[in-house]
Structure formats: structure tokens, C-alpha cells
Amino acid sequence: MGRCYPHLGLEERRKLAKWREAKMPVPEIADRLGRAPSTIYRELKRNCYDDKELPELNGYYALNAQNMYEKRRALHRKMIMHPELKTAIEDRLKAGWSPEQIAGRMRLERHPIRVSHETIYRFAYSKDGRDEQFYRHLPEHRRRRRPRGHRRHNRTHIFDVQSLSHRPDRISERAEFGHWECDLMMFRKEHGKVNVTSLVERVSRFAVVMRNEDRQSKPVMEALIQSLAPLPADARQSITFDRGTEFSAWRHLKAGIGADAWFCDPQAPYQKGTVENTNNRLRKYLPRSTEPTALTNRYLRSICHRLNSTPRKCLGYLTPTEVFETKLMEIQNRLE
CATH class of the missing domain: 1.10.10 (Arc Repressor Mutant, subunit A)
Structure with a gap:
């Protein structure tokens, strides 16, 4: 080197x-x-x-x-030489895109003038970027770049369930469409028991968000069934949960829509990393201080639309919606 x-x-x-x-x-x-x-x-x-x-x-x-x-x-900084490029990047940052997603989408669409995600970060933390407080548009709104911290895991509930260690390799390797991950997002106690279910398909990263009035397991499962029932059976084959008590009524899934349920090991929610990553993205719009009156179905749908319309690096900078719709069409073609 x-x-x-x-x-x-x-x-x-x-x-x-x-x-x-x-x-x-x-x-x-x-x-x-x-x-x-x-x-x-x-x-x-x-x-x-x-x-x-x-x-x-x-x-x-x-x-x-x-x-x-x-x-x-x-003179060699593209975002200074091309103000229209900086404006376009700023608009996408405000729409919730990360610098990496912006750069990847530019490559995918073959823009005549494009930048790397590192260029965006460097501009944000340069003298010119600091003068404009450009860092405010970045996903984390940090004044300085810093390494990631370590996550803490403290959920230890255990049930007589299907362990993730027995889940088929084709699911673990994302080789098959129709397998989901699920979690609950909680808010401050003073706002009551209202929470949000986040549901993500593992292959496409397509997200669905639903409001719950409390943490009782059976209503949570019924909401999942109602949300996934319109999809073809091959698009709702299984859901992976952690071991929280809110998922103890998992047997209703099999009876309701024929979907299997898989559970992470104790104290290992990172094993369903797709939905954990999605929760981090959702927190930008749903911080813990969110009041229940703001959690309307219309608002939650708008958040999902924004999330599913954002290109992802892991999808080759396609959007979750584009991949999800393509997979549904493949299922439809097989059925015909």
C-alpha cells in the first residue's frame, strides 16, 4: 500500500x-x-x-x-462547480435519501455529472459545507463524522417456537421471495400503549407499517394477517420475529394465511437485521417522542411510500417498490 x-x-x-x-x-x-x-x-x-x-x-x-x-x-469540487448538482443532491437528502443512495442511483441512471457518496460527505464537512450548515440535510444531522457505536440488546423472552437455526438456507440466503421480518416500534411511556408494527420483505426490502393500540399479541397478529392476506401465497410464506411477548400468538399466522413463524435466538434481535435497519430509517420520521395522534394511517402510508421509493445499495440502487413489483409479476406469470 x-x-x-x-x-x-x-x-x-x-x-x-x-x-x-x-x-x-x-x-x-x-x-x-x-x-x-x-x-x-x-x-x-x-x-x-x-x-x-x-x-x-x-x-x-x-x-x-x-x-x-x-x-x-x-475548482475541482463538483458540487461547487455545478450548483444545480448540489441543489439536486440537497433535494434528495431532504427526501430522506442517504449520500450512498444518491450516488448509487446516479450511477444506475448514468447521469452525465455524478458524485460519489464520499464527495457528498466531504462537501458537507468542508469549510463551504459548514458555512451552509449542509450537515443538517444528512441522515444523522451530525456536525462531525463519527464511528458507529455498539448496540445493546436486552430482550430475553423465550417461547416454544421454531428457532432461526432451523430456518431453511434458501430463506437465510435471500434466495426465495416472500419471507418477511417483523418488529414493534415503541414510543415514550407518557404517550400511552400505542405502537407501530414494522414489516419488511427480506429480498426486496419492501416495508409495511401499521398502527397498534397496545402490545397484545393477538391483535398484532390479526393486523399482520389483514395486511398480508391480499398477496399471493408465495409472497407471504413466513415471518421472522424476536422473542418479545407481543409475538406469542404466532400460531394465528399459520391458521390465518398459512405463513410460518421463525424466531431469533434469545438476546439476538440482530438476527433479523433487515427490519432492525428499517426501524433505524423509520425513526427519522417516527422518533420516540411521536404522539399517538400523529400516527394516522395516511401518515404511515406516506412514510412507507417514501421508504419504498428510495434506492438501496443492496438492490443495485433499484427501489424496494421496483423489486417487489417485479417479484409479484414473476409469481403471477407462474400462476398463469
């Missing part, structure tokens, strides 16, 4: 200007800065101040050199 050569910073330029004014030889300056002499020669050549009318002012000045460097770098 090659070495990384970071650009000169303002502090280094200040030292360079001071030593240059003292007539210090370039090789000695390079040695003191820990740089190659060619780097210093190039810096002096590119960033010296040149005034043809007042040649006596010519020379190397740290702040002027830093400004020249930043302007030159800015």
Missing part, C-alpha cells in the same frame, strides 16, 4: 513564510517540516503572491498561500 502525503496546512505555511523571509535554504526548510524539498519548491512556485504593478510586494505569504490553495481545490 502506498504512503499518504497530506497537503501542507496553514501552520506549516506560516513556518515556511517565516523561514523563507529569513533566507533559510529550501532543503533545510523541508527537513524541519519533514517534507520533501520538491514539495517546498512546488509550494513556492504555485502559491507565491505576484503583483505586476507593485513587484516589491511579491513574495510568499502564509494566509495568501492558503487562500490560493483552497480556491484551487474548490
Whole structure:
């Protein structure tokens, strides 16, 4: 792997200007800065101040050199060179897309001018991006980039259920359509017992969200049955749950729509990672502080539409709706 050569910073330029004014030889300056002499020669050549009318002012000045460097770098930033591109990216961020989804969709649609997700992040955290507070449009709204933390798992309910370890490989490997994952999203206790069921198909990542008045298991299962019943049998073959008590009435699924139920190991909700990931996306629209009056069916449908219309990297930057509809058409063609 090659070495990384970071650009000169303002502090280094200040030292360079001071030593240059003292007539210090370039090789000695390079040695003191820990740089190659060619780097210093190039810096002096590119960033010296040149005034043809007042040649006596010519020379190397740290702040002027830093400004020249930043302007030159800015010319190569696509989001600065093409304001219309920045506006389009900003609109998609406001619509809930991540930088990676935006970049991937641009590649899929073969845009004449496109950027990588890293370019979007770098602009957001650059001086120009910070001046515009562009970070506010990013999914996490963070002022600085930071590594992910560790998740905590604390659910330990155990039932006489079908363990995930016995689930067929074709389901685990997402080789077969029609297998779902389910979870409940809870809100602050002072808002009562109202919660939301999140349901995601594993192959297409197509999401369905439903309101529940409490955590009683049988109404939760009846809502799942009502939601999935209109689909062909091959599109609702099984659902994977964690071991929360709200899913204890899982046997109603088989009687209602013929769907199997699979359960994660104790304290291992990460085994249904698709719905966990979807919950993280939903929290942008459904934070824990959401009041029950806001959880109308119309609002939940609008959230699902936005989520299912967003391209996903794991789908080759197709949208969940596009993949879901294609799979349903394949089932319909087989039935005919």
C-alpha cells in the first residue's frame, strides 16, 4: 500500500513564510517540516503572491498561500462547480435519501455529472459545507463524522417456537421471495400503549407499517394477517420475529394465511437485521417522542411510500417498490 502525503496546512505555511523571509535554504526548510524539498519548491512556485504593478510586494505569504490553495481545490469540487448538482443532491437528502443512495442511483441512471457518496460527505464537512450548515440535510444531522457505536440488546423472552437455526438456507440466503421480518416500534411511556408494527420483505426490502393500540399479541397478529392476506401465497410464506411477548400468538399466522413463524435466538434481535435497519430509517420520521395522534394511517402510508421509493445499495440502487413489483409479476406469470 502506498504512503499518504497530506497537503501542507496553514501552520506549516506560516513556518515556511517565516523561514523563507529569513533566507533559510529550501532543503533545510523541508527537513524541519519533514517534507520533501520538491514539495517546498512546488509550494513556492504555485502559491507565491505576484503583483505586476507593485513587484516589491511579491513574495510568499502564509494566509495568501492558503487562500490560493483552497480556491484551487474548490475548482475541482463538483458540487461547487455545478450548483444545480448540489441543489439536486440537497433535494434528495431532504427526501430522506442517504449520500450512498444518491450516488448509487446516479450511477444506475448514468447521469452525465455524478458524485460519489464520499464527495457528498466531504462537501458537507468542508469549510463551504459548514458555512451552509449542509450537515443538517444528512441522515444523522451530525456536525462531525463519527464511528458507529455498539448496540445493546436486552430482550430475553423465550417461547416454544421454531428457532432461526432451523430456518431453511434458501430463506437465510435471500434466495426465495416472500419471507418477511417483523418488529414493534415503541414510543415514550407518557404517550400511552400505542405502537407501530414494522414489516419488511427480506429480498426486496419492501416495508409495511401499521398502527397498534397496545402490545397484545393477538391483535398484532390479526393486523399482520389483514395486511398480508391480499398477496399471493408465495409472497407471504413466513415471518421472522424476536422473542418479545407481543409475538406469542404466532400460531394465528399459520391458521390465518398459512405463513410460518421463525424466531431469533434469545438476546439476538440482530438476527433479523433487515427490519432492525428499517426501524433505524423509520425513526427519522417516527422518533420516540411521536404522539399517538400523529400516527394516522395516511401518515404511515406516506412514510412507507417514501421508504419504498428510495434506492438501496443492496438492490443495485433499484427501489424496494421496483423489486417487489417485479417479484409479484414473476409469481403471477407462474400462476398463469
